[in-house]
Amino acid sequence: MTIKLAIDCMGGDHGVSVTVPAAISFLSSHGDAEVVLVGLRDSIEPQLKKLHALDHPRVRVVTATEVITMDDPVEVALRKKKDSSMRVAVTQVKEGLADACISAGNTGALMAVSRYVLKTLEGIERPAIATTIPNEQGWGTTVLDLGANADCEPEHLLQFARMAEAMVAVVDHKERPSVGLLNIGEEVIKGNDVVKRAGELLRASELNFYGNVEGNDIFKGTTDIVVCDGFVGNVALKSSEGLAKMIGNMIKEEFTRSWFTRLLAGLAMPVLKRLSRRLDPARYNGASLLGLRGLVVKSHGSADAHAFEWAIKRGYDAARNGVIARTIQAFANKSGNSTPATGPQSGAQDSSPSPHAA
Amino acid sequence: MTIKLAIDCMGGDHGVSVTVPAAISFLSSHGDAEVVLVGLRDSIEPQLKKLHALDHPRVRVVTATEVITMDDPVEVALRKKKDSSMRVAVTQVKEGLADACISAGNTGALMAVSRYVLKTLEGIERPAIATTIPNEQGWGTTVLDLGANADCEPEHLLQFARMAEAMVAVVDHKERPSVGLLNIGEEVIKGNDVVKRAGELLRASELNFYGNVEGNDIFKGTTDIVVCDGFVGNVALKSSEGLAKMIGNMIKEEFTRSWFTRLLAGLAMPVLKRLSRRLDPARYNGASLLGLRGLVVKSHGSADAHAFEWAIKRGYDAARNGVIARTIQAFANKSGNSTPATGPQSGAQDSSPSPHAA
Structure with missing residues (x-):
């Protein structure tokens, strides 16, 4: 199977001078990959020429006439620049012309455009941003959400855990990855209300729930997955x-x-x-937008070609290992999750596979 | 003026073998300090003997017959062990027999006991835990709250900022330290509801408010003070x-x-x-419990004597520079803050000094 990767060539601080060389370099080490380079043809082609890749058999250029800048508000990305390289690249995934999209464009815009174009999977109310952080075990801890959802309900944290579990299971080949709930460890206060209720949901779920973890456990590698709301996750990531x-x-x-x-x-x-x-940090570049009906990977805006190539690799791995299919399956087994979050009473507590799946 | 420091000798992972040598070493470099060693006399005196300090003129031993362990729940610390070294040490401050108390005991217990024994200052609803984190500027960023308050109202964050400002102003000799509000920087979501409202309060306050900062700004040293709720602060600190x-x-x-x-x-x-x-990390050991009618410093439980001495130094500096008086003054000028938090409508927005002060 060929894996087709749509690259938003105009995104990030460096645009085509980073994205195009990264894509061509990626192709040279991945014989089963094809890239769809999306953006201003006048910018992309000179880069391809420089790399002697104008006629590369596994490169397709798709024109987009607009560029979303790092400062563009979400509204502009969504309503004004309808022919942006970001949107056209995501649409390639929507239309089945690509298996994953990679962009170094602004996170808010990418999340909004992806959500608008692709929609969320059945049973998922909110997409989340996940990344892998190096840990003392030598492998990585998958942490989410990293900023898409500043306020979360307990049910959302359960959904995040399930989304991450599906990804880690197939990409890292761990059948029952362990899940930790990010909390604070002092005795007097065992977390805020949302986290306490999320703990109840996770305990009652089918997931391999380890229990509460603290900030340092991310780097210790206590669990394969660490779940938190987007505010806390963003602060933890940026502090680190x-x-x-x-x-x-x-x-x-x-x-x-x-x-x-x-x-x-x-x-x-x-x-x-x-x-x-x-x-x-380049090795850990690339955050996955999970929960959507298609794969989207967000690269750091400041990534160089080496780092951007790692983000492409992340999209490739997710596509090659069938993350979407696995996610659909994980949620299809959980009838309760397609109903709106209603707290601990929600059917999501039912951990047995259900025949009336979504 | 002599600074008297009450040391909870039994707290922490190592008890008297760390706390007593640290106290004696501190005395040798601070001729104007006295220590009150609180705990089991049978444990403290052999340590003093070993250090040839049994008859040290600036050492006083005060007996406490109980010890709060790292695992003792708050209820035990508050209601059962009324003659604990922790409680007796805090009571020394309450009774004016010491200017500050230093303990490596369990944080939850120390906060509960301190709050119960000392009470909060006028106009302060909740005490907070603050510490100094090294930054690229070469000095430290004061961050709070670090775990005392998992859920906060906007008004609490304003109070934390004011408490920290009073401390930094006198201890670090910065008349108008800058204050940052910890937030997430992505365009699509500019923080959760509480943070947005806290931003409004801070902007309208008399403080030198810089605006929102992100996790990495703690280490950049963008502002002198970074304010956040105890959940976020704890995760940021422990992740780091x-x-x-x-x-x-x-x-x-x-x-x-x-x-x-x-x-x-x-x-x-x-x-x-x-x-x-x-x-x-030893140099940054010692977190201050702010907002109380007395100075309490919490040392890391695992601190060695070198690190514990830094925590003693923190208590000494706070006492020597009159942190409590400065805090009282800061809140006395703000009439609005003695009223309960009522959101952005609260009188706390009134930044002009008021004659009907608390």
Whole structure:
């Protein structure tokens, strides 16, 4: 099976100068992949020419005449720029012309456009943004939601867990990935009301629920999946990014302080390189928009070609492993989830497979 | 003026073997300090003897017959163990026999006992936990709340900002410290409802309000103070701790991988030592319980003597610089804050000094 990947070439801080080379490089290591390059033809073709890929048999260029900028409000993305590279790329997925879409465009716009064009899967009220964060186990912890839903009901957190479970099961080949509910560990307060009720739903569900986890468990790798609302997830992710950057800067500062430390840095290069490879944020680039009737991956806006290629890989892996089919199956077994969230009384607590599936 | 510090000697993972040496070491570098060592006399005195400090002129031992364990529920701390070292130490502050109390005991118990014994200051509905987090500016960002209040009203966030402002103003000698409101930056969702309303209150207040900040701004040092609810603050803090630990472990692993990397580590020792000093979590040990009618500092339970000494220093600095008086003054100027939170309509929006102060 060929995997077709629609690339929003105009998105991100660097546009075609990053997205096109990343796509062509990806093709060279993935013989079963095709790319659909979406955007301004006048911008894309010179890049292809530079890469001697104008006639690449696995490249198709689809024209879009507009570009959504990083500052464009959601309304503009949705109602004004109807021929944007982002929207045309997502539409490729909707129309079955691509198996996944990858964009480095602005998150709010991408989520809104994807939701509008693709719609959510049966039983899912809200899509969520999930990413993989490196942990001490050597593999990654999948965390969601990272900002699509600032306020959540307990039922949404259960749905997020189920969506992530479907993805991790097929992409990471873990049949029963464990799920942790992000909470605070102090005895006096075991979390806010929403989290307490989400804990009840998760405990009663068919999922492999570990229980509450704390912020540090994300990096310990206590569970395969960590579920939280979009506000908390966004703050946890950005705090961690901020700290990693600060530590990286400090390491650089200390090793460039004098001729002696520079010499040391030279000698220690293999060690420092291994370290930076292990912590390389590029390797973890690419957040999945889950819960939609199609695969969409969001790359960091500032990604370089190397990092953007990882985001393409994420879309490829999700398509190749049938994340959507698995998600549909996971929710089809849960009759309760197609009803609106009604708190702990909801049918979602029923963990046995049901014949009257959605 | 002598600063008297009540030490809960039995708290934390290591009890007297950490708290007593830390207290004696602190005294040697602070000639104007006295310590009140609270706990089981049979445990404290052998430690003092070992340190040749049994007759130290600036040490007073106060007996408490009970110990609150890390697992004791709040109810036990409050209602059963009325002669606990924690409670007796906090009571020293209440009775004016000490200027601040330092404990490495369990956070929930310490907050409950402190609140019960000391009560909150006029105009403050809820105490909060604040700590200083290292940032790229070389100084620290004061973040609160870190877990005392999982659910907050907008008015509480305003009060937290005011409490932190009073502390930072006198301890860090910054007359108008800047205040950031922790939020998520994606365009589509500018935070949840509580944060939006808190932003309105802060903008209308007398504080030096910068606006919204994101998780990474904590480490950038964008503002002197970052305000958030206790759930978000706790997750941000623990995520960061988890990441720092993971990176530290990776650095160790990479430098102990072979005889060559071990040799490099030996050569690079001065650099690695400087790095670890800059990132030393011990230096940032000690979270302040703000909003109470007395100073209480919570040390990490796992702190060693070096780290616990930093927590003592935090209590000392707060007492020496008159944090309580400054906090009272900050709230006395705000008539609106002694009324219950009623949302954006509250009198707290009135930023002009009022004659009918609390």
